[in-house]
Amino acid sequence: MAALAEIIDDPPQSVRAFRQISADDLIDESSLLSFLQTAYEVLDELAGDALANAYFNRLANFIDTYNLNYELRRPCRLYPTVPGLFANLVQGLRNSNAEHPHLHTLQRDFDEAFRDLHDRGGEGRIKTCLQKQINLLEALGRNHPQVNEYALSSICDQLPHWPHAKVRQALKSLYGFTCDYPGIRHGGKPGSVEGNIEMRDMLALCILLTGFTPYLTDRLDVAAIFQGR
Incomplete structure (x- = not known):
């Protein structure tokens, strides 16, 4: 002193x-x-x-x-700010996934699919990017100690942190979209399609799906992410 x-x-x-x-x-x-x-x-x-x-x-x-x-x-x-919080969330996910060999691979696949959109977009690449992101989310949820299911909809039913059934259902509905829309995860249901997949869909869905990740994993310190630690 x-x-x-x-x-x-x-x-x-x-x-x-x-x-x-x-x-x-x-x-x-x-x-x-x-x-x-x-x-x-x-x-x-x-x-x-x-x-x-x-x-x-x-x-x-x-x-x-x-x-x-x-x-x-x-x-x-x-x-x-909200942009800063989102950036911290994404970085926190990457840091956490880098320590896990399986999640690291799926994170890399999603990042590569996302980067491909910059050089050459198109509906097919958007679908691939969404598929890779859903794969990553399923793996995040599957890694939770209370989960033994594999499909994201079933994983959601086993996860413990939902504040309301409607929040859980929101992610399940997004997952249902990726299953129903032809070419994302499966052949899908062509009759359910109301329009072509565009970059606006990519932007909205990518942000929404990322926003649900704190519900899927206990590997994130959400308080630290908010405080910038």
Whole structure:
């Protein structure tokens, strides 16, 4: 504490100490958020509103410039945004799946199918991408210790975390669509088709299916994902 007091009371030494802070000193994203928010409080205490407000404005400009996944609010608090939360969820899934040989393979298959759409789209590739994503979701659910079924609809009935039957049914209905629509999982039911599969369907369905993954696996720390840890 004495050494810290000396640094605080010596502006040049304070500058040197601040510049020596490295990424290794910030354990994770949550630690970085805490650091950025606490810096405002320290500046406000040391030099008042003028310096603290200048810091706030610079931090806000930094976030706007680099499109970070947080929103800055007064006095100086960083709050997660929906895009940031979704990005953390996807990254959390990838990190978790990378530690599992079977899930890692299915994650890779889905990622490759998704990338293929960038270079050359089309209904066939969209169907392939949706098929690979459903395969991944089934494997996630199948890996849950309370599940012994294989089809996603049956897996949903065995999973324990649903807040309401309608939420469970929503995923089962999406799965039913992939089974009924010709060419996604099976030959399907041509009579049920109301239109061609387009990129709008790919965008909506991919996001929806990803959003259900916290129900399918206990391998995700959802609180940590929300906090950016």
